[in-house]
Amino acid sequence: MHWAVTVGRVSGRRTLQDLADAAGLSLAATSYALRGVRGSPATIARVREIAAELGYTVDPIARALASGRTxxxxxxxxxxxxxxxxxxxxxxxxxxxxxxxxxxxxxxxxxxxxxxxxxxxxxxxxxxxxxxxxxxxxxxxxxxxxxxxxxxxxxxxxxxxxxxxxxxDNRYGVETALAHLAGLGHHRVGLLAPALPSTPGRPAQVLAASVAAALGIELVEISAPAATADAVEAATALLTAADRPTAVFCLSDSLAFAVYRAARDVGLRLPDDLSVVGYDDHQLAGLVDPGLTTMAWDEDAIVEAAISQLEGAVDGIPMFRPELVVRGSTGVPPSF
CATH class of the missing domain: 3.40.50.2300 (Response regulator)
Structure with a gap:
């Protein structure tokens, strides 16, 4: 069923008053029905159908002024x-x-x-x-x-x-990734990290130095832009150094993909000549060749925890620990 709609304005943004006039209801009743807060199911359906025919959309600023919420x-x-x-x-x-x-x-x-x-x-x-x-x-x-x-x-x-x-739990993530490389026999490892210095609250890069020392790994730290394409130059400089590392640990998968490109450009094979470990398990990590060894997060659980925190439905602070996913990008170091 359709209702004949007649409004005083033929152009410009439709207002709640336009909708109320067309529905024959008060402003309050129209607003309640539109939001499904009050009114019979038939009234709610009728108001929403008229709103659709008018092209009426809620003005978020007006709603914020009226309710204090956006x-x-x-x-x-x-x-x-x-x-x-x-x-x-x-x-x-x-x-x-x-x-x-x-x-x-x-x-x-x-x-x-x-x-x-x-x-x-x-x-x-x-x-x-x-x-x-x-x-x-x-x-x-x-x-x-x-x-x-x-x-x-x-x-x-x-x-x-x-x-x-x-x-x-970045400490666990860094320790697990570097221990994996140490277990394969790597003693000189590059660390590719975001270009900006780490803040005290983002400790992965800071942790890596102490963890590497405890594992007997010589860590070569290189900063790079966060974007994959922009980071290729920094990765290439690391891989063409006279005493290049036998493995690279990247603090994001985006940086790891930059190392893949740089390795290909300089003629290094993964994992025969170079091992690479990422951090995040982006959906492309299992699609590149060879698949990227990386640290994976339970993204769905993190999203659920964040939304619950937003609603104030969780007491305490949830802490998530990444899981090592071993694929084809890591192996024993080459013999020089």
């Missing part, structure tokens, strides 16, 4: 990293299933850009934020007021008490 959640990470790209998609899908929508922002591993994103989230009056922080110790996180539910994924926001956290 229904939006800010999602922030460094999206040149392939794993963080995919993880952000998983978060937005989980939010959508709850009737929320996400505003995704790319911090690009830059604290200055991250501050601008936090300011943007505050101006947009987001209800919450799910963030993979570049600098978890920064004071700018306090720009998100106490009314905003904030969950940091990977590292705790030490300068913003009351924030939720979903933490990663």
């Amino acid at each position: 229904g939006s959640v800010g999602v922030s990470g460094s999206l040149r990293d392939l794993w963080q790209q995919d993880f952000s998609v998983l978060l937005t899908r989980a939010l959508r299933r709850q009737g929320r929508y996400a505003t995704i922002a790319d911090a690009d591993a830059d604290p200055a850009l991250e501050r601008l994103i936090v300011e943007q989230f505050a101006a947009q009056r987001v209800d919450g934020a799910l963030v993979s922080p570049v600098d978890p110790t920064a004071g700018y996180w306090r720009l998100l007021g106490p009314e905003v539910a904030v969950v940091a994924i990977g590292d705790a926001l030490t300068a913003r008490p009351g924030s939720g956290s979903v933490l990663f």
